[in-house]
Structure formats: structure tokens, C-alpha cells
Amino acid sequence: MPVPLVLSSHWNKVLVSNPLLQHIIPKYDSASGYSKELGVYSIIENIPVPIIRDAIHTRNDSKCIKKGNSRALGGIRKKRDLGLMEPRKPKVNGTPRPFTYSKHARNSVQKISTVLNMRTNASPFTLILDDLNQPAAPIVREYILRGFSRNLSVVLVSFHRTFGHSAMHSIPAYGPITGTEILSEIKRLMDNFHESLVIIDSLYGLLVNKSVDIKNLFKLVAIDYNSHLVGVYHTDLLMNQDPKNAYAPDPLSQVKFSATTIMTCKSLTQVIAAKRARERAIAESIHGILQEAEGVVQSLTAASPEGIVLEVEFRRRSGTSQHETYYLRAARKSDYLPPLPGSVVGTLKSEFIVMLSEVPEYEPVQPRRGVYGGDTNEILEATFKLELTEKQKEARDSVVLPYYDAQDGKGEGGRILYEMGTEDDFDEEEDEI
Amino acid sequence: MPPESRIPPLLQPYTRLPKHPSLFLLTGTLGATANWLIIRFLCDVLATKNGSRAAENDKAGDEVGEGGTAVVLVSWIREYEFWRNEARKGAGLDLQRLGNEKRVAFVDGLSRMYMPEVGKQSITQNTVLTTPQTQNMVTARTPARMTPWTPPAPLMSTSEAKSDNKGYFFLHTPDLKAFEETVMSATAYLESSSRPPKSILLILDAPDTLLATEPGITPSALASTILQLHAKMLHAIVHVSADDALLSLSMPPQPLEISGHNFLVGMAHGSKRVISCRVLDTGVAKDVSGVLRITGGAGGGFSELFGEDEERVEARELLYLVKGDGSVKVFERGAGEG
Numbered sequence: 050m051p052v053p054l055v056l057s058s059h060w061n062k063v064l065v066s067n068p069l070l071q072h073i074i075p076k077y078d079s080a081s082g083y084s085k086e087l088g089v090y091s092i093i094e095n096i097p098v099p100i101i102r103d104a105i106h107t108r109n110d111s112k113c114i115k116k117g118n119s120r121a122l123g124g125i126r127k128k129r130d131l132g133l134m135e136p137r138k139p140k141v142n143g144t145p146r147p148f149t150y151s152k153h154a155r156n157s158v159q160k161i162s163t164v165l166n167m168r169t170n171a172s173p174f175t176l177i178l179d180d181l182n183q184p185a186a187p188i189v190r191e192y193i194l195r196g197f198s199r200n201l202s203v204v205l206v207s208f209h210r211t212f213g214h215s216a217m218h219s220i221p222a223y224g225p226i227t228g229t230e231i232l233s234e235i236k237r238l239m240d241n242f243h244e245s246l247v248i249i250d251s252l253y254g255l256l257v258n259k260s261v262d263i264k265n266l267f268k269l270v271a272i273d274y275n276s277h278l279v280g281v282y283h284t285d286l287l288m289n290q291d292p293k294n295a296y297a298p299d300p301l302s303q304v305k306f307s308a309t310t311i312m313t314c315k316s317l318t319q320v321i322a323a324k325r326a327r328e329r330a331i332a333e334s335i336h337g338i339l340q341e342a343e344g345v346v347q348s349l350t351a352a353s354p355e356g357i358v359l360e361v362e363f364r365r366r367s368g369t370s371q372h373e374t375y376y377l378r379a380a381r382k383s384d385y386l387p388p389l390p391g392s393v394v395g396t397l398k399s400e401f402i403v404m405l406s407e408v409p410e411y412e413p414v415q416p417r418r419g420v421y422g423g424d425t426n427e428i429l430e431a432t433f434k435l436e437l438t439e440k441q442k443e444a445r446d447s448v449v450l451p452y453y454d455a456q457d458g459k460g461e462g463g464r465i466l467y468e469m470g471t472e473d474d475f476d477e478e479e480d481e482i
Numbered sequence: 483m484p485p486e487s488r489i490p491p492l493l494q495p496y497t498r499l500p501k502h503p504s505l506f507l508l509t510g511t512l513g514a515t516a517n518w519l520i521i522r523f524l525c526d527v528l529a530t531k532n533g534s535r536a537a538e539n540d541k542a543g544d545e546v547g548e549g550g551t552a553v554v555l556v557s558w559i560r561e562y563e564f565w566r567n568e569a570r571k572g573a574g575l576d577l578q579r580l581g582n583e584k585r586v587a588f589v590d591g592l593s594r595m596y597m598p599e600v601g602k603q604s605i606t607q608n609t610v611l612t613t614p615q616t617q618n619m620v621t622a623r624t625p626a627r628m629t630p631w632t633p634p635a636p637l638m639s640t641s642e643a644k645s646d647n648k649g650y651f652f653l654h655t656p657d658l659k660a661f662e663e664t665v666m667s668a669t670a671y672l673e674s675s676s677r678p679p680k681s682i683l684l685i686l687d688a689p690d691t692l693l694a695t696e697p698g699i700t701p702s703a704l705a706s707t708i709l710q711l712h713a714k715m716l717h718a719i720v721h722v723s724a725d726d727a728l729l730s731l732s733m734p735p736q737p738l739e740i741s742g743h744n745f746l747v748g749m750a751h752g753s754k755r756v757i758s759c760r761v762l763d764t765g766v767a768k769d770v771s772g773v774l775r776i777t778g779g780a781g782g783g784f785s786e787l788f789g790e791d792e793e794r795v796e797a798r799e800l801l802y803l804v805k806g807d808g809s810v811k812v813f814e815r816g817a818g819e820g
Contacts, residue, residue, distance in 0.1 A: 344726075
């Protein structure tokens with residue numbers, strides 16, 4: 050076990066040089082059970098080795114604590130050559146992540162961009178989870194814009210909106226239309242186009258009220274027509290348990306299971322407030338219906354028109370997933386080129402979705418903080434000094450505290466260790482008693 | 483006092499109907515109903531007499547020579563007399579005259595609901611039966627600050643009301659199909675005017691009572707009917723109660739709670755503006771009737787693709803005071819009468 054040996058030689062020097070430390074560090078007998086179990090003393094019996102937990106673990110924490118070390122988990126025990134240990138690379142799932150933040154951000158934005166721009170096979174079925182605190186309208190609008198800009202045919206299966214853009218194909222699903230009719234209508238509208246974008250503005254309505262099977266819809270849109278399916282699910286709608294089918298999974302689990310990308314909509318104001326609360330270790334406030342006060346339907350901080358926070362889960366075919374949080378501001382006309390004749394929206398000039406951590410309101414650019422909360426490169430403004438000069442340190446080290454003086458064997462019981470100074474005025478009459 | 487000035491200045495941007503088709507959701511609680519707010523909407527729409535406001539609206543490029551906006555008011559828990567009084571008191575509007583002018587149609591979902599089918603001869607008897615019951619309901623739902631409704635001295639029987647007042651319709655069953663047909667015939671009545679209205683505003687007062695009285699009606703079916711009607715008209719305002727008792731789930735959850743919750747949340751997801759009234763959080767105050775919260779809702783069509791939606795309102799909270807004479811004061815927090 051090389052670790053204690055290294056420690057021992059190192060600590061030997063320390064022990065010899067510093068009587069203070071010698072005292073602080075307990076003798077073997079008084080060492081805690083924990084350190085005895087580590088077996089350190091059995092190797093280096095003769096030296097009163099200090100056991101400080103940190104000291105053992107600090108060299109390489111991650112190597113000392115083995116994860117999954119139980120044999121019950123199976124597998125074989127591996128031997129490892131301790132001498133050749135190198136700093137372990139950060140463990141990643143799937144493809145290795147880039148090392149610098151800027152590369153990582155670039156990569157992530159690239160990733161969401163392929164999904165939003167509906168590149169082939171990027172995400173056949175995108176599920177958007179929203180509630181009244183942040184409705185999905187901004188992201189759906191963005192999808193419609195990008196669908197138009199790529200000249201896709203946009204089909205909106207509408208459960209809430211009675212009026213839509215004229216270039217969109219709206220299916221008024223709020224009406225008496227049945228689920229089968231909706232599917233055949235979607236099919237009819239997709240028939241004339243190579244690639245379409247089908248948006249469902251309430252999957253709850255489609256799956257629960259119209260009893261459409263998500264499998265059939267997915268097969269129709271993504272497989273048969275090689276198009277893109279975007280579905281919005283309002284998570285604040287409650288499920289009514291069907292007594293005949295009590296063990297079936299609820300529609301939310303079904304769509305979560307089959308989605309290739311899941312976006313959760315959050316309000317920027319609320320996300321920032323939650324972050325501030327976390328930083329100060331206070332409870333995060335809750336918003337919305339039944340949360341604030343009786344009679345409140347929507348939070349005041351809900352649905353800021355400037356933009357929307359998206360927590361996105363990308364799912365790879367391998368089964369691994371990656372989570373990122375983005376901020377999507379509302380699109381402006383200047384983000385898109387002027388439309389060509391025959392199209393509604395021109396192509397996108399450049400990607401404007403950013404990582405949430407790049408939003409200045411979320412992560413204000415702050416000077417680095419020192420240990421005491423002050424700026425490291427600034428001198429602490431106070432009427433006293435916290436630092437010690439070398440001379441002061443020496444003086445402090447040379448002080449022998451009274452407790453140690455009593456420990457070195459020549460203690461004589463209750464003796465007062467006090468030496469009279471010149472300024473002391475001994476009053477005999479008073480101290481006689 | 484001209485009717486327009488009955489709307490407090492702070493409230494005016496929110497009672498103005500937008501150009502685009504819109505669905506508004508008003509919510510109230512038992513202690514703070516939104517009746518007065520519905521009256522303010524009526525006031526905003528009906529006070530336009532092709533006068534100053536109409537000219538103002540015309541600059542948006544409307545057709546010339548057309549009437550303004552007409553209203554179909556459907557009420558399930560309050561009867562015509564209540565609305566007539568409130569409109570007269572609060573907004574200076576004469577609903578009866580406006581009904582004759584084919585600018586307002588009233589659909590009564592209360593007086594004859596669940597009554598056995600009656601022939602013409604037994605109508606008077608019917609009236610005697612219904613009147614005391616409705617009176618009680620009305621007083622119970624009126625905000626505490628308002629003087630209780632007193633029936634007018636010559637109590638008008640419903641049969642008279644029907645013959646005198648044109649544009650007065652009844653719902654006999656809670657059936658949604660019948661509801662839709664009645665509203666459509668009310669619309670047809672308004673459109674038979676010599677100057678057909680440009681657009682029709684549909685106001686539904688407490689459609690959520692249907693969920694409670696008729697277990698067969700699902701929230702989605704009700705919402706679907708409302709949206710179908712909305713698609714035929716331009717604007718719709720739905721007033722729903724948002725009391726915790728109706729929405730929060732008990733253990734085990736009751737079907738009515740789930741229905742009420744889903745209906746309210748579903749309507750909020752579809753509406754462009756949500757205006758909710760509630761009692762003051764800090765208790766009862768003499769000079770405040772309640773808190774008004776205006777939020778953007780979740781809906782709004784995608785008719786405009788870029789986010790330059792100037793009709794979008796900033797979320798804000800205001801306080802309001804409904805006075806005994808029916809007038810309303812709306813003010814910011816801390817800016818009350820003192």
C-alpha cells in the first residue's frame with residue numbers, strides 16, 4: 050500500500066519539526082476505529098503516524114472510494130498497477146464531451162439547431178411539455194417559422210386555436226371530428242408533399258379525447274411519410290383513471306416513451322428566481338394554479354413574451370440521453386431572410402437559440418469571488434488586517450500554550466502558571482487570603 | 483354619465499376587444515365574482531353607437547356602413563333581471579332596448595333548465611315556481627359590497643319577458659347540442675338586423691355549472707362546443723369559477739374536481755387573456771373588493787408569425803372596489819382612497 054508510506058515519510062518531517070502538530074495528532078491508541086481499519090498502523094508501527102482523513106483521501110479522492118465494489122454485483126476483481134496510475138479522464142457516456150466550455154456550448158447549440166431545423170432523422174417525434182406557467186406557444190411558433198422557412202408543409206392539428214395562419218393547414222380537432230378522421234386528414238394533407246411538419250397542439254386531447262394511438266400517429270407521420278411530428282402535452286391537465294383499464298400507462302408516459310426529443314418549457318423569470326433562491330439556500334417559490342392563492346389561474350411571471358427556457362433531453366438511438374438547457378428568444382423578422390416568391394418565410398440567417406448559461410440575466414458576469422466572498426484581486430476593505438506578516442507568524446508559532454506546558458510530565462497539580470511582569474502590581478493584602 | 487366613462491381608465495386596455503379573433507377567460511371566486519367585469523365588457527362593446535369610438539375603430543380598415551359588435555350573453559346561474567339591473571346600474575345600458583335593437587341576445591340557462599316540458603298554458607304556473615328560487619341564488623352570488631338585488635315592483639313573468647323582449651332565449655336541457663342550437667338561433671336573430679353586426683361577442687357566464695349538474699358532460703365536450711361556437715363568431719368571453727374547492731383534488735380525487743380543473747386549465751390554454759378576480763390575500767378591507775390579475779393566457783392563434791403582437795398585455799395585478807351604486811374603481815396597490 051503505497052499511500053500510507055508516502056504519507057509516513059512526509060509526516061515524519063512535519064512531526065519532527067512542529068511540536069504543535071505533534072500534539073494535535075493523536076497517538077495510536079487514541080486513533081479512531083476508522084483509521085485502524087484502514088490498516089495504516091500495521092505497516093508503519095514504529096512511527097506515530099498521524100491519521101487525518103483528508104490527508105489520505107486528498108491525493109486522489111476518486112480512486113480511494115470505489116464505486117460498485119460489491120461482489121454481489123458480479124464481475125471479476127481487477128488488479129491494478131498502482132504505480133502506473135494516471136489522472137483519470139472524465140468518464141462520459143457515449144461520445145466524449147469536449148473539454149472547454151465554449152466547445153461544449155457550440156456543440157449543444159448545433160444539436161438543438163438540427164432538431165429545430167428538422168434535419169433528416171434529427172428527431173422524428175419531438176415532445177413539448179408545457180403548462181400554464183410557460184405555455185408552448187413560442188416554441189411552436191418557432192417550429193412553424195422554421196417549417197415555412199424550409200418550405201415544408203405545416204399541418205396544425207388544433208385543439209385550442211380556432212384561427213391560424215393562412216398558409217398553414219389547420220385541422221380543427223376541437224370539433225366533432227373523430228380520431229380516425231384526424232389521422233386520415235393528416236394523411237391527406239401530407240400526401241402532396243415530400244416532407245411535412247405535423248404539430249399537435251394538445252396531445253392530451255388527441256390521445257384521451259379522440260382515442261388516437263400514438264403508435265399509429267408516429268408510424269403515419271415519421272415512418273410512412275418521413276416527416277416530422279411535434280406534439281405539445283399540457284402537464285397540468287389531470288388524468289381521469291379509467292376503471293376498465295386501470296393498469297394501462299397514462300398517455301404522458303406513453304408519449305414520453307416514444308419521443309425522440311423532449312423539451313420542457315419554463316419561464317425565464319421563474320427559472321432565474323429559482324436559481325437565485327437556490328444560491329441563497331432558500332425555498333424556491335411555486336407558481337400557478339392552486340399554488341399561490343385561491344382564485345389565481347396563472348402566475349404573474351408566466352409566459353414572458355421575450356423568450357422561453359427549454360430543458361431539452363436528446364435521445365440517441367443507443368439509448369443514452371443528453372440534457373441541455375437553452376434559451377430561445379422570440380423570433381424577429383430580421384432573423385430570417387426576406388421570403389422568396391411562393392414561400393412565406395425566408396431562410397434563417399443564423400441560429401439564435403443560446404445556452405441558458407449565456408443569458409446575461411441568468412448568469413451575470415461577475416468577478417471571481419475569493420474565499421471570504423470578496424474579490425480576489427481587491428484588498429479587503431476593513432479597519433483591521435486579516436493577513437499576518439512573517440514576523441508575526443514566527444511570534445505566534447513560538448508561543449507555548451499553557452495546556453501543552455502541563456502535558457510534558459512535570460505538572461505539579463493545581464499550580465498557577467503565571468509570571469509577574471513589570472507592570473503587575475502585587476497587592477499582598479488582597480491576595481493573602 | 484356617458485357609458486364609456488363607466489370603465490375605469492386602468493381597466494380600459496383590458497376590456498377592449500382585439501382586432502383578431504380572441505377567447506378571453508374570466509375567473510372569479512365565491513367572494514369575488516367577475517359579474518362587474520362582464521358588465522364592463524358589455525359596456526365597452528355596446529356603448530359604441532357609431533359615434534366617436536366607432537370612428538376610432540374604423541381607421542383599422544373596417545367595412546363602412548356595418549353595425550358594431552353585437553353580444554350573445556348566455557348565463558347559467560344568473561337570470562335576465564339580474565343582468566338587466568346590473569347593466570343599467572353599472573354601465574347605464576338598457577338591455578331591453580338593446581335587445582329590441584338586435585344588439586344583444588340573452589340566453590337564459592337558469593329559469594327553465596330542468597323544468598318539465600310545459601305547454602303554453604302552464605307557463606304562468608312555472609313562473610311562480612321558479613322566481614323565489616332564483617332570487618335566493620342571485621343574492622348569494624352577489625359580492626358583499628353590492629346592495630342585494632331587489633326585484634322590480636311589477637315582477638315580470640318569464641312569458642311576458644319572452645313576448646316583450648325580443649332576443650330572449652331559453653335553454654331547457656343541459657344538452658350541449660341544444661345549447662349550440664340556441665346560441666346559433668340567437669346569433670341568427672342578431673344578424674337579421676337591418677344593419678348586421680360586424681362581429682359577435684359571445685359571453686358565457688358559468689358554463690362550468692353544466693359539469694356539475696350533468697355528469698355526462700365531459701370538460702372536453704364542453705370546451706369543444708365552446709370553441710366551435712367561438713370559431714363561428716369572432717370573440718368569446720368565458721366566465722368560470724376558480725374556487726379551490728372546485729379545482730383542488732381531494733383524496734381520492736372526485737370526478738367533478740378533475741373535470742372542473744381540466745376545463746379551467748384547458749380553457750386557459752386556449753385563451754388569449756386570463757383575467758381573474760379573487761379576494762384580497764390579506765383579509766377583508768373596507769375599500770377593496772378584491773384583486774384583479776390580468777395575465778396573457780396561453781392561447782392566441784398563430785395568425786401572426788413574428789412576435790410583434792401589439793395586443794399582448796403585460797401581466798399585472800390591480801385592486802378593485804365595487805361600490806354600492808354599481809360603479810367600479812380600479813387602482814394600483816397602495817393607491818386606494820385611503
